[in-house]
Amino acid sequence: MANAVSPSVDILDRCQAVLGYRFQKPDLLRSALTHSSGANSRLSSNERMEFLGDAVLGLIVCEQLYTQYSTFPEGEMTRIKSVVVSRRTCAAISQALGLHQFLMIGKGMQTDMPANVLADFFEAIIAAIYLDGGYEKARAFVLKHLSREIDQVALNTTAENHKSQLQQWSQRETGVSPTYILLDEKGPEHNKCFKVAASIGKQHFPPAWGKTKKDAEQKAALNALSELNGDPLPYAGD
Numbered sequence: 001m002a003n004a005v006s007p008s009v010d011i012l013d014r015c016q017a018v019l020g021y022r023f024q025k026p027d028l029l030r031s032a033l034t035h036s037s038g039a040n041s042r043l044s045s046n047e048r049m050e051f052l053g054d055a056v057l058g059l060i061v062c063e064q065l066y067t068q069y070s071t072f073p074e075g076e077m078t079r080i081k082s083v084v085v086s087r088r089t090c091a092a093i094s095q096a097l098g099l100h101q102f103l104m105i106g107k108g109m110q111t112d113m114p115a116n117v118l119a120d121f122f123e124a125i126i127a128a129i130y131l132d133g134g135y136e137k138a139r140a141f142v143l144k145h146l147s148r149e150i151d152q153v154a155l156n157t158t159a160e161n162h163k164s165q166l167q168q169w170s171q172r173e174t175g176v177s178p179t180y181i182l183l184d185e186k187g188p189e190h191n192k193c194f195k196v197a198a199s200i201g202k203q204h205f206p207p208a209w210g211k212t213k214k215d216a217e218q219k220a221a222l223n224a225l226s227e228l229n230g231d232p233l234p235y236a237g238d
Contacts, residue, residue: 015102019125021141023132032128035105035117046124049131053123056130057085060142061150069154073168076161083153084146090119093145099125162221169228170200178224180217183207195237198224207237 012029016022023029032046061084065077072080083089094100100113103121130138163178170178181204184195196216197207205224210216219235226233 011102015099018097018099018102019129019141020144021129021133021137023128025132028128028132029125032121032124033102033104035103035121046121049124049127050120051127052130053125053127054085056135056138057090057123057126057142060139061085061146063139064143064147064150065154068150072154076164080150080153084150087116087119089146089149090122091115094118094122097145162218162225166198166200166221166224169225174200176201178221180220182213196220197237200224206233206235208235209237 011033012023012026015029015033032049034046058081061081062077065072065080069077069080095118099121100118103113103117105113105117126138126142129141166178170176179199181197181199182194183197185192187193193209193211194213194216195207195209196213196219198205198217198220205220205227208216208219208223210219223233223235223237
């Protein structure tokens with residue numbers, strides 16, 4: 001494309017105001033704002049920045065998970081990271097900040113900007129900040145927009161994986177897997193509740209009620225974990 005348009009000073013200023021970051025080297029922001037459809041060549045677009053930004057984003061999220069959630073095993077951290085750094089999440093942040101209005105794109109994409117383009121744009125911005133201000137500036141920017149997402153996904157992961165945590169503890173400490181015993185059920189067919197208790201070998205743990213067998217097993221697993229840790233039981237069995 002011979003007549004690619006470079007972002008104006010006004011666009012750069014407005015974009016920096018939205019980002020909450022002032023570039024020492026504005027040309028880095030110009031590169032981040034230039035999509036391949038609006039560039040003279042692919043090397044002058046933001047594609048290389050997307051590549052770097054993806055790596056920087058992954059490192060920041062992994063570091064945050066490693067330091068903030070010290071009890072999470074590798075598998076859980078991997079699952080959380082995959083959600084947090086997904087194209088859906090990155091595109092949603094770009095959209096929420098209105099960053100699409102600053103992206104230099106070809107005419108064919110003016111009215112319909114795909115989610116993957118918005119996601120790549122967010123990664124390019126991360127790379128630009130990293131190259132301009134260093135790791136700590138990039139980290140501050142990423143966590144400003146993703147720390148709540150990290151915490152939310154981590155909380156959901158923890159809530160959904162009590163059985164996994166009990167399984168890991170049981171295998172490590174006893175060499176056997178927990179079993180779940182259905183003790184009771186009540187209510188009509190369309191609205192039953194189930195009472196389940198976890199057991200490890202000859203050790204039986206306090207039961208819990210749940211709206212489904214799966215829900216009851218998760219709650220029973222948390223009761224077991226709580227008893228093993230000497231914590232109050234979160235769910236009553238009666």
